[in-house]
Amino acid sequence: MAAAPNLTLWGVGTSRTVRPHWALAELGLRYETRAIGPxxxxxxxxxxxxxxxxxxxPMLQDGDFSIGESAAIVAYLARTYGSPGRWLIPDDKQAYAKWLExxxxxVTELDSTSLYVMRRHSAGALGHIxxxxxxxxxxxxxxxxxQLRHVEVALEDGRTFLMGxxxxxxxxxxxxxxxxxxxYGVGICDNAKPYLERIQLRPGYQRGTAANVPPAPGEPVIRPAGLSCP
Ligand SMILES: N[C@@H](CCC(=O)N[C@@H](CS)C(=O)NCC(=O)O)C(=O)O
Structure with a gap:
């Protein structure tokens, strides 16, 4: 029998850190959080x-292996710990290529080129830097x-998730x-609204976002392993 994974996730409080917390919840994995903030x-x-x-x-440690970049962490977790009913990556080669796309x-068009640029250059955010x-x-x-028009078109056929x-x-x-x-007050496209409501009902989403909340003053930064998503 394989040893239980020894997972530690560093980082809470941002749109990037929530990604691996949520993936860990979707995969039903126990892990320790180091609730440090940017x-x-x-x-x-x-x-x-x-x-x-x-x-x-965020940064993930899996035993003596470590990996950063939120999208890579999530892909690593999915590839390593996906199980029947909890695959977060499509198996079919072309579906896999579409997933990568x-x-x-x-991460490039919506996150780095758009939202993160807004964050970097807004007075109330990182504009001072x-x-x-x-x-x-x-x-x-x-x-x-x-760019969101691509999402609007993909969701037009009433699919439940981005990939179907x-x-x-x-x-x-x-x-x-x-x-x-x-x-940030940027409106989202019409088809994304019911999509978002569906996703937000997922227990994995709710556990992941709860795990991403920064500690209150005086609360410990180390949150023990034991979070699991049935
Ligand atoms: N592309 C990276 C971005 C990670 C990133 O920029 N993290 C910010 C917080 S969102 C950070 O840790 N900045 C360093 C710091 O603020 O100390 C990812 O998706 O993981």
Missing amino acids: RTGETKTSEYTKLNPRQKV WCFFI YGVAPEVTTKAGEYFRE EQFTSADILLTTCLEWAIA
Whole structure:
């Protein structure tokens, strides 16, 4: 019998950190959380820098293996710990390629090129570091809306999830971007609204988002393993 996985996930509180918390919940895995947050100094400590020289969250440790980048963590977890009824990656070769296409589209076009640009250049967010640029943030929001037309078209046939009837990690990535856009006051496309409502009812979503909440002042940063999603 294989040994139980020894999983530790670093990072809480952002649209990127929720992705692996949610995937762990969908896969029904027990893990320990190190509830450190971005821009708190906690990603810059020597202990953390040794583990993750990129000094970013999220980061997953699986025994002595570690991996960063939220979309890669989720894909690793799915590939390694998926089980019947809990596959987060399509098996068929062409469906797999389409899944990859969605994942890259979401992390590049929707996240990095649009929403993260808004975050970097908004006065209330990271503008004090990267420069406040209202025109850039307006255009990035418009670009997000324009790119979302691909999601609108995909969901037009009434499918339950982005890839059809199978829930995949692309749904995790997309949902986090849709919620992020709503929080920034960028409207989402019509078909994405009922899609989002469906997804938010998933127990995995609810457990994952609960696990992503930052600790209240005085609460411990280490949350023991034991979270599991039946
Ligand atoms: N593309 C990366 C982005 C990770 C990232 O930028 N994380 C931010 C928080 S959302 C961070 O840790 N920044 C360093 C810090 O704030 O200390 C991913 O998806 O994991």
